[in-house]
Amino acid sequence: MKTFxxxxxxxxxxxxxxxxxxxxxxxxxxCVPFIYIxxxxxxxxxxxxxxxxxxxxxxxxxxxxxYDTGGIHAAALTAISYFRYYWLKFLEGTERYGEEYxxxxxxxxxxxxxxxxxxxxxxxxxxxxxxxxFDLSEILFVLLKTIxxxxxxxxxxxxxxxxxxxxxxx
Amino acid sequence: xxxxxxxxxxxxxxxxxxxIELLCFYLIxxxxxxxxxxxxxxxxEVSGKIYSEKNRIYQYINLKQENEQLVFLxxxxxxSSIYAHNxxxxxxxxxxxxxxxxxxxxxxxxxxxxxxxxxxxxxxxNIGKSQGVQRDMAVISSIGIIGSVKDVSEHYATVITLLHKxxxxxxxxxxxxxxxxxxxxxxxxxxxxxxxxLHAKIKVGDTVYTSHLSHxxxxxxxxxxxxxxxxxxxxxxxxxxxxxxxxxxxIQNIFVVKQIYKNEKDSLEKISYQIK
Numbered sequence: 001m002k003t004f005x006x007x008x009x010x011x012x013x014x015x016x017x018x019x020x021x022x023x024x025x026x027x028x029x030x031c032v033p034f035i036y037i038x039x040x041x042x043x044x045x046x047x048x049x050x051x052x053x054x055x056x057x058x059x060x061x062x063x064x065x066x067y068d069t070g071g072i073h074a075a076a077l078t079a080i081s082y083f084r085y086y087w088l089k090f091l092e093g094t095e096r097y098g099e100e101y102x103x104x105x106x107x108x109x110x111x112x113x114x115x116x117x118x119x120x121x122x123x124x125x126x127x128x129x130x131x132x133x134f135d136l137s138e139i140l141f142v143l144l145k146t147i148x149x150x151x152x153x154x155x156x157x158x159x160x161x162x163x164x165x166x167x168x169x170x
Numbered sequence: 171x172x173x174x175x176x177x178x179x180x181x182x183x184x185x186x187x188x189x190i191e192l193l194c195f196y197l198i199x200x201x202x203x204x205x206x207x208x209x210x211x212x213x214x215e216v217s218g219k220i221y222s223e224k225n226r227i228y229q230y231i232n233l234k235q236e237n238e239q240l241v242f243l244x245x246x247x248x249x250s251s252i253y254a255h256n257x258x259x260x261x262x263x264x265x266x267x268x269x270x271x272x273x274x275x276x277x278x279x280x281x282x283x284x285x286x287x288x289x290x291x292x293x294x295x296n297i298g299k300s301q302g303v304q305r306d307m308a309v310i311s312s313i314g315i316i317g318s319v320k321d322v323s324e325h326y327a328t329v330i331t332l333l334h335k336x337x338x339x340x341x342x343x344x345x346x347x348x349x350x351x352x353x354x355x356x357x358x359x360x361x362x363x364x365x366x367x368l369h370a371k372i373k374v375g376d377t378v379y380t381s382h383l384s385h386x387x388x389x390x391x392x393x394x395x396x397x398x399x400x401x402x403x404x405x406x407x408x409x410x411x412x413x414x415x416x417x418x419x420x421i422q423n424i425f426v427v428k429q430i431y432k433n434e435k436d437s438l439e440k441i442s443y444q445i446k
Contacts, residue, residue, distance in 0.1 A: 020224065029355055032287045049183050057190050061197075066217050067285065068292050068328060070201025075194035082187040131198070133289055141355070 003044065010164060011039050011059070019066065030145045033153040034073075036063060037124050038160065040081055041117055044102040049085045056081030069132070076127040080120050091116060106165045110158070117157055122150045218326035221283035221294055232420045240423070243312040274388050276425040277301060281316075284331070286358050286418040291333040293317065293418075297426065298325045308386040308427040314415035315339070315393055316424055318386050327426075333358055333418060341393055341412070342381035345371045351378070351393065351412060358418060360397060363410040370408065372399050378412050388427060 014036050022033055040056050060074030067073070088103075091112075105113045126146045133142050178185055277297065284293040297303055299322050309316040309329050317331040330337050333353050341351040341363055347370035351363045363378065376396045380387040394414035401408050429435075 029287060029289075029358070050186050053183075053186055053190055057194070060194075064197070066220070067288075068201075068217075069290075070199075071194035071197030074197065075191060078187065078190045078194060082183075085183070129289075 007039060007043070010042070011036070013164075014038060014160075015062075018063075030141075031148045031152055032145065033149050033156060034125065034128065035153055035156055035160070037077065037080060037121060037153075038117075038157050040077060040084065041120060041157075042103055042161070044100070045088060045097045046099065046101070052081045052084065053078060072128060072131050075131060076124050079127055080124045083120060083123060087116075087120060104165045105158075105161050113161070114154065114158060118150065118154050121153050121157070122146065125149050125153065218282070218294055218296075218323065222296060225280075225282040225296075229422065232422060235420055236422055239312055273430055275428040275430060277303065277428060279303075279424055279426055281329075281422055281424055282326075284418055284421075286331075286333055289335050289355055291331045291418070292320070293329040293331050295319075295327045295329060295424070295426070296325075298323050298327050300324055302428060303327045303426055304428075306386055307429070308388070309424055310387070310391055310427060311416055311421055311424045313392070315380060315387060315391055316416060316421070319426065331418060332361060332414060332416070339387060339393075340381045340383040342379050342390075343370055343372060343396070343410075344376045348381045348383055349407075349410070359413055361394065361412050361414055363412050364407065366399070366408040366410050368401070368406060368408060372396060372408065372410060374398060378410075386427075386429075 018034070018036055022035065036059060039059060040052065043052055043055070056077040057074050060077035061071070063069075063073040064071055088097075101107060103113065103116055108116075126142070129142045129145050129149075130139075279295045279297045279301075281293050282296050285291045293309075293316065295303070295309070303319060303322050305319055305322060307319045309318060315332065317329045317334070317337060320328045320330045322328075332339070332351075335353070335355065338350045338352045340348055342348050343366065347367050349363045349365040351361050353361050366372070374396050378393045378396060380389060380391045380393060382389045392415060394412040397411040397413045399408050399410040
């Protein structure tokens with residue numbers, strides 16, 4: 001119950017930041033960070049993988065309704081929810097997961113966490129921008145936009161997780 | 171049969187992934203289908219409520235700029251009114267109502283949400299069907315044009331803005347040469363006017379207006395000013411870079427333009443142009 005409350009709180013905070021601030025900041029058309037992906041990435045490792053898919057779909061869909069984009073966010077986030085399972089399995093070689101484990105800086109090293117979030121964020125942004133443009137002639141624009149947005153998103157998520165799950169000093 | 175069910179149950183992760191993705195792409199397909207967008211009006215209603223709350227907070231931030239624009243508009247209106255003119259010949263100033271045909275009605279509204287950093291950008295208005303807004307109406311501000319109405323719910327309406335991949339509006343230069351204005355996605359203040367004939371007299375800094383060829387916009391509304399123009403290799407047309415007057419990140423007070431005789435015009439054109 002406490003975990004459920006924590007994730008809902010995290011979602012609400014990210015939601016407010018995404019809708020309230022990130023949509024208002026306009027640097028270039030090449031840099032549009034999306035940070036709500038953090039909720040999916042930090043779900044407990046031993047949560048049923050089918051439930052992760054469903055949660056991913058609904059979170060994406062909420063943003064689709066708000067941005068009036070049909071199902072673009074839902075499609076990208078569902079793909080990430082699917083990819084997460086295999087990605088965690090792949091990374092298990094460097095990190096051992098206990099029963100209560102969830103991916104965070106507190107329970108692992110900053111290097112591991114950055115590696116863990118950057119590939120899914122990159123994939124998510126690429127899928128999102130590619131489905132939005134849906135045009136192979138714009139592939140260079142999409143790639144540049146993906147890379148720049150990913151850098152900003154990963155930096156933002158790193159600091160967000162530092163603040164949201166503070167590291168306990170021994 | 172038993173083994174088939176067992177197979178599906180064993181691979182339920184992959185199957186549910188494919189099912190949900192299919193659902194997502196169906197939703198995207200619905201989005202592009204005008205007839206089915208009625209389904210989305212319910213969602214429109216909900217997000218509209220959220221945005222009008224958010225808008226109450228943001229409204230004050232841009233108040234100063236908005237006020238300056240309103241003062242500017244007021245001054246412009248006063249200058250063109252009867253008070254600003256010295257009537258020399260009273261006989262010739264009589265306004266005969268029977269020869270003036272009002273064609274457009276301007277409905278004041280406010281933008282309560284707008285995106286401007288996607289490839290397709292939209293805005294949400296605080297008025298809807300109950301205030302007489304319909305699909306494909308023009309949306310303008312006191313200094314420039316905004317876009318056209320896409321979907322309408324009971325109390326809200328969404329607008330396709332100028333900053334949209336598929337939005338095109340026919341514009342006119344000072345000397346009368348026309349061309350469609352569209353957005354290439356590079357900068358949120360610069361749009362491209364294509365197909366301007368080579369004999370057109372273009373001057374940097376000239377104002378660009380909406381043309382008489384536009385189906386939804388009234389004629390001669392200011393859009394922006396000419397920034398530069400070039401002839402792309404071996405093209406027989408100029409491409410003009412236009413800096414638009416509208417600043418989408420701060421604009422709030424706008425007007426929806428209702429065309430009074432639109433239905434009559436449309437049905438007449440349908441008969442003669444054989445549009446299906």
